[in-house]
Amino acid sequence: MSSLPEHNDFAAMYNLEITHAPDAGGHFGRFGGRFAAETLMQPLKEIEEAFFDAWNDDAFHAERLALLENYVGRATPLYHAERLSKQNGGAQIYLKREDLTHTGAHKINNTIGQGLLARRMGKKHVIAETGAGQHGVATATVAAMFGMSCDIYMGREDMARQMPNVLRMRLLGANVIPVDSGTATLKDAVNEALRNWVATCEDTFYIFGTAAGPHPYPLLVRQFHTVIGQEARAQILKQAGRLPDVAVACVGGGSNAMGLLHPFRDDASVKLVAVEAAGYGLTTGKHAASLAAGKAGILHGNLTYLLEDDEGQVQGTHSISAGLDYPGIGPELAFMLEQGRLTLDAATDAEAMTALQTLTRSEGIIPALESSHALAAGARIAKAMQPDQIVIINLSGRGDKDMDSVFKHMGWLEDAS
Amino acid sequence: MSKRLADVFVRCKAENRAALVGYLTAGDPDVTSSRELLLALADNCDILEIGMPFSDPMADGPVIQAASERALAAGAHIDDVFALTRAVRDAHPEIGIVLMGYANVPYAMGFETFAEKASSAGADAVLIVDIPPEEGHICDAALKKHNLDRILLLSPTSPDDRIKLACENGSGFIYYVSLTGITGADMGNMESIRSKVAHIQALSARASNHMPVCVGFGVKTPEQATQVAQFADGVVVGSHFVSRIAENSDHDSMRSAMLTAANHMRQALNSGVSGDNI
Numbered sequence: 001m002s003s004l005p006e007h008n009d010f011a012a013m014y015n016l017e018i019t020h021a022p023d024a025g026g027h028f029g030r031f032g033g034r035f036a037a038e039t040l041m042q043p044l045k046e047i048e049e050a051f052f053d054a055w056n057d058d059a060f061h062a063e064r065l066a067l068l069e070n071y072v073g074r075a076t077p078l079y080h081a082e083r084l085s086k087q088n089g090g091a092q093i094y095l096k097r098e099d100l101t102h103t104g105a106h107k108i109n110n111t112i113g114q115g116l117l118a119r120r121m122g123k124k125h126v127i128a129e130t131g132a133g134q135h136g137v138a139t140a141t142v143a144a145m146f147g148m149s150c151d152i153y154m155g156r157e158d159m160a161r162q163m164p165n166v167l168r169m170r171l172l173g174a175n176v177i178p179v180d181s182g183t184a185t186l187k188d189a190v191n192e193a194l195r196n197w198v199a200t201c202e203d204t205f206y207i208f209g210t211a212a213g214p215h216p217y218p219l220l221v222r223q224f225h226t227v228i229g230q231e232a233r234a235q236i237l238k239q240a241g242r243l244p245d246v247a248v249a250c251v252g253g254g255s256n257a258m259g260l261l262h263p264f265r266d267d268a269s270v271k272l273v274a275v276e277a278a279g280y281g282l283t284t285g286k287h288a289a290s291l292a293a294g295k296a297g298i299l300h301g302n303l304t305y306l307l308e309d310d311e312g313q314v315q316g317t318h319s320i321s322a323g324l325d326y327p328g329i330g331p332e333l334a335f336m337l338e339q340g341r342l343t344l345d346a347a348t349d350a351e352a353m354t355a356l357q358t359l360t361r362s363e364g365i366i367p368a369l370e371s372s373h374a375l376a377a378g379a380r381i382a383k384a385m386q387p388d389q390i391v392i393i394n395l396s397g398r399g400d401k402d403m404d405s406v407f408k409h410m411g412w413l414e415d416a417s
Numbered sequence: 418m419s420k421r422l423a424d425v426f427v428r429c430k431a432e433n434r435a436a437l438v439g440y441l442t443a444g445d446p447d448v449t450s451s452r453e454l455l456l457a458l459a460d461n462c463d464i465l466e467i468g469m470p471f472s473d474p475m476a477d478g479p480v481i482q483a484a485s486e487r488a489l490a491a492g493a494h495i496d497d498v499f500a501l502t503r504a505v506r507d508a509h510p511e512i513g514i515v516l517m518g519y520a521n522v523p524y525a526m527g528f529e530t531f532a533e534k535a536s537s538a539g540a541d542a543v544l545i546v547d548i549p550p551e552e553g554h555i556c557d558a559a560l561k562k563h564n565l566d567r568i569l570l571l572s573p574t575s576p577d578d579r580i581k582l583a584c585e586n587g588s589g590f591i592y593y594v595s596l597t598g599i600t601g602a603d604m605g606n607m608e609s610i611r612s613k614v615a616h617i618q619a620l621s622a623r624a625s626n627h628m629p630v631c632v633g634f635g636v637k638t639p640e641q642a643t644q645v646a647q648f649a650d651g652v653v654v655g656s657h658f659v660s661r662i663a664e665n666s667d668h669d670s671m672r673s674a675m676l677t678a679a680n681h682m683r684q685a686l687n688s689g690v691s692g693d694n695i
Binding site for chain 1: 473549555575
């Protein structure tokens with residue numbers, strides 16, 4: 001990629017080359033692809049073309065990076081959590097502070113990119129699915145900023161446990177549509193958004209929230225989130241003078257994980273760890289660990305690991321965090337796992353809740369329950385390492401939205417449900 | 418093309434009418450009743466589409482979603498789908514049978530096993546909504562080996578290059594989705610459907626693999642079926658039949674409502690006149 005507008009120490013931090021691209025059909029090895037209904041094939045192709053056209057356009061990046069700097073608040077800090085590291089023992093823990101972005105989670109990196117793409121394609125209406133509500137809030141936010149109308153599909157179950165985000169979306173002017181079908185969680189919200197998009201694709205842009213779905217979404221979402229890992233890589237080199245030994249992220253669909261991990265992929269010395277939601281425990285069947293406990297299958301437009309029964313019926317999942325409560329996983333993570341470039345880990349509901357409190361008390365940072373899974377596993381990994389080693393954990397979002405669940409867990413609020 | 422499917426269209430052409438293609442989800446509302454309902458519908462159809470229930474039917478509207486949910490809740494398994502297919506085949510040696518569903522069910526079984534079982538149960542073709550021609554590499558060889566046609570969809574958003582792709586990679590017939598939307602939604606403008614179907618028929622005629630074109634996704638009334646039959650080789654009716662199951666509480670009334678609905682559709686196509694007159 002050629003030069004970007006002058007000013008720009010900020011822009012210089014980012015490498016715009018697309019590495020580890022999928023094949024022309026969007027396949028990462030045997031995973032990925034475009035398993036979509038015929039009606040969506042042409043709209044998906046148009047998005048793919050618009051994406052590559054934009055990605056090769058300096059003006060697109062100039063506007064995108066300016067928004068990331070001045071609206072989102074990037075670069076986010078990489079914070080050396082010294083007290084946590086000391087208490088935990090073992091390696092030094094650094095936190096990538098995506099919780100400090102505008103709207104409070106990494107999701108906005110992607111919605112800025114896709115929102116610009118929607119505008120470029122002349123679409124005036126956007127739709128999205130959401131689980132924890134962070135992607136919904138980030139989509140509603142850019143819709144407000146770009147002056148677009150916005151519908152968000154959200155499982156009724158998730159609406160109940162993430163009410164503050166539902167209200168934020170409404171305040172931002174979005175129409176939040178409850179989804180009752182199936183298990184009334186994230187996978188069903190995706191189904192419903194796809195059903196709507198099939199009918200509206202001519203004037204509607206579907207802002208997909210994670211690095212999954214039909215091609216080009218896994219690639220596009222990854223590229224818009226690589227700012228996370230590219231910043232972290234530059235920041236750790238500056239702060240510690242060396243690369244980390246381990247990089248850790250939680251995975252639901254895989255957007256924050258691809259964002260942090262992808263830029264370290266060619267650094268062979270950096271171990272890449274994805275932390276799945278183990279719910280009540282991997283042996284209980286009540287979890288959302290698609291990579292650890294699933295098998296290859298086809299859902300939501302891509303071939304990937306799925307939690308399903310013997311006959312291919314997709315199973316309900318459980319996680320305390322709505323954002324990880326998804327039976328699939330980004331196809332590229334499935335590919336990286338089979339390639340041996342990804343290490344799997346998992347954290348239970350209880351471990352995540354403990355990690356949330358530990359970080360809050362040791363560093364004065366209240367993390368999202370999703371990110372708390374990465375913190376739980378990351379601290380466990382760090383503990384077994386040496387003090388001169390480094391673990392970077394993606395603190396993908398802040399915990400405000402989860403306060404009701406946490407207060408109930410602490411016994412400070414009566415459980416109304 | 419399967420001999421049986423080809424014969425269906427030849428027969429209909431000789432009778433100067435469009436083929437009636439009826440859809441029901443296998444196992445809805447339970448396997449025993451489903452058998453009676455499928456047989457009742459088959460009595461009046463030239464081609465029967467037997468839906469394979471799936472947990473996440475992304476291209477279906479509320480009516481067929483509910484059918485999948487009822488079937489799965491009542492314990493329908495993929496082997497029941499094959500057994501129901503066998504039952505229809507035994508009763509109707511000449512009817513065309515298409516197994517319709519989503520990729521993950523046959524993928525979980527393995528396409529080779531799936532195709533073998535589907536074929537030996539008496540199916541003629543397979544329609545997988547979320548396997549476009551580009552992803553045919555995962556199923557085409559297995560289907561071909563077991564002499565199963567692969568029905569491909571086209572839609573109002575399909576440009577000429579995709580129409581050609583479907584003509585080159587599909588077999589049996591082309592399923593034209595009459596609307597940009599999910600099953601059971603309101604039909605689009607009849608004139609634009611007519612002109613798109615004519616265009617597909619023209620492109621298909623130029624392809625080496627000339628296929629009939631059936632139109633579906635929004636056909637709910639005998640009047641609509643009659644109109645579509647003026648220009649299409651076949652008319653697909655799904656949600657309209659499935660609704661007869663949801664609207665009735667006992668099996669006898671479901672079956673008699675199904676027979677009545679199927680009869681009306683059949684008469685509409687036979688007479689070629691507006692449903693107002695029947």
